[in-house]
Amino acid sequence: MPSAEAREPEGGMGLERLVFFSDAVFAIAITLLVLEIRLPELEPERVAAELPIALKALIPSISAFILSFVVIGAYWMTHHRLFRFIQAYDARLMWINLVFLMSIAFVPVPTAILGRYADYTTVTIIYAVSLGVVGLLEAALWAYASYHHRLINSQLSDRFIRYILLRTLVPSLIFFTSIPVALADANIGKEFWLIMIPAFILLRLLYSANHSAQSNNSITE
Amino acid sequence: MPSAEAREPEGGMGLERLVFFSDAVFAIAITLLVLEIRLPELEPERVAAELPIALKALIPSISAFILSFVVIGAYWMTHHRLFRFIQAYDARLMWINLVFLMSIAFVPVPTAILGRYADYTTVTIIYAVSLGVVGLLEAALWAYASYHHRLINSQLSDRFIRYILLRTLVPSLIFFTSIPVALADANIGKEFWLIMIPAFILLRLLYSANHSAQSNNSITE
Amino acid sequence: MPSAEAREPEGGMGLERLVFFSDAVFAIAITLLVLEIRLPELEPERVAAELPIALKALIPSISAFILSFVVIGAYWMTHHRLFRFIQAYDARLMWINLVFLMSIAFVPVPTAILGRYADYTTVTIIYAVSLGVVGLLEAALWAYASYHHRLINSQLSDRFIRYILLRTLVPSLIFFTSIPVALADANIGKEFWLIMIPAFILLRLLYSANHSAQSNNSITE
């Protein structure tokens, strides 16, 4: 039996604090990524010779930093977008959001591993699974909040709700599909992730085209 | 003699800043937990052989991360809930809150120790004491604020105030009770912590059942 | 010649963002302190024997953590209090605040050194100087903002403005006075810092006593 607390959604200041806390976790996780980019200690008398090599050796870590920064950034933007429509919260939404934030806070781990051992298939798969789970949890957040307009703006059309759900599922879909690809070739597995960019654009175009034909009101945008 | 400052509670922007600062400390402490999950440096020529072992060796750290993330998350939710009812603050509340935040900021230490040496009784006890103290300080926050409705919404019923106090005491109670259990067996001591989940559900059901019978007004919810 | 920008104080959203940014730096600096409390790597076969020793060896770091947490916490509370009265900002206030925040962000360094080498006079002095400078910068913030009521609530009495200035100067006064004391004995130098507690209480009592006699209006409190 759900408790009174879980049954009665709340808004206002409490919701703002939930969003704020989420933003802070995102900001910290995204900024902590940089801690993995570290120049090794060089012997004082060999700095001149070894510095260029050591700097070059940072490139894979820097690439992993950029990749994860962009992916977390994109997840943040989606979270930002979801909470423009979510107008109330309950205990369950808080727990789903907390587990989602845990998956975000975990991202520095697969990022560090990818930055150091990018050539290994296992590593590509660990990264794909970790980041794919983040996306699934974000989709769960939306699915829970939007189910029968439980916690969202009541004017949103079903079509728009489904469009948002699809968008939140795109990254997971691509990360999970990349796993069999990585089993064949770790590097193609990683390149496969780039499909995300055209996928988002395509989805948006499809929705926009469809949308104009139906002339929904602007609130659903 | 209490000073004028301590005697006169204040609300508004100052209270918001206190809550904000607390949220930020929570968010940072919860996200810093991840820094303890570190892959050791592997010798370049032995990566293929050692990587799977090194990854597997991360599991205890990851378990400790998940445990502490959930526990801090639950403490945050309680804090969030308390400050929905706390409507003013004074110098003493700020100090109690600061000491409470110190106990939150400290959590990465017992978490790191637990992640590395989970099998030792001492380690289980250190974790239980540290996290139990966090709960006691949160209960102190509520006890201070709610005493004679000092700093809270004046419409809250005494019954509801006591219910909230009980809730804030549940984690400490279970963490402290786990200490003698751990002295017998460190692993059962840790499993004992899971009792928290049914304990919260039971407490809520008891309150809800009782509550419906008395038909309090909705503000007390 | 001051620029138009420096001459015209601004309030509102911009001020809120300044306060927010400051709070975030405080929260991060205060939480990062914990990163210095680290259990050394123990040899797997010697954990049982060495763990109690290693845990005991954390005590000085934990003491330094508690000390710095309380001191930064007290500086934060003062900052919180100052900005209840500061109602506008200009470019200069932003710069003074930024240098002040730099001194706050630096606190983990003397804290780490104190946690490791507390018995050395040099270390006590480094800590006292670092934390004393923080206090001076906080006093400078108030001195600048309150000069001729430049950026503060115009109803504050001169007496109250001076009282606040005295309060912000107390920590620096005590930290700097502890330097010659530490030169005689490093440990008495550190114990000397405890004078801060009665000093604050005394100052407040003196002000309150005086205040009642003059019956100022409540806004100046």
Added chain:
Amino acid sequence: MPSAEAREPEGGMGLERLVFFSDAVFAIAITLLVLEIRLPELEPERVAAELPIALKALIPSISAFILSFVVIGAYWMTHHRLFRFIQAYDARLMWINLVFLMSIAFVPVPTAILGRYADYTTVTIIYAVSLGVVGLLEAALWAYASYHHRLINSQLSDRFIRYILLRTLVPSLIFFTSIPVALADANIGKEFWLIMIPAFILLRLLYSANHSAQSNNSITE
């Protein structure tokens, strides 16, 4: 074809959250700088002899900390200023801002390298390029937002918009110009960065002088 989403700017709570997230990334990056200032582990029996040397060896790291703190602080103030005029956002602004924040989050890397190997020309150039890119991205943010008053206060004069653009370009201009200087002499390359201070003052004076002559309205200030 731009999507509907990119075409329709939004304001309100969403904009506030964007600003908040940016502030949090700034605050974290600026505070993480301190993690690079680390006393090496000293042998217990040699602390008395080696501590003064070890402390002195921290000076280059502390200088790099101060430099980057001030530079990030100045970039934050500019960001603060830009968003006093930016009144709406769209998907593209969010992406430009995200890439800008990535460049800010990256600053601890060149800072750490500069703190350790300040005498090397390569290091000076890496620092200048990294920090110069931050400035370019900040200018891009303003150029995008202010183009045809896309997302800014419509009352801002073209002259003021150009003045702000020039200000955001000053740091990049100086950092990039310092590169050929550093190729001649790494230390003069670093001293060259100090030109930023008179450059800002000069630009402001020029604008103010010109401004008074034209008597614009106060909103453009």
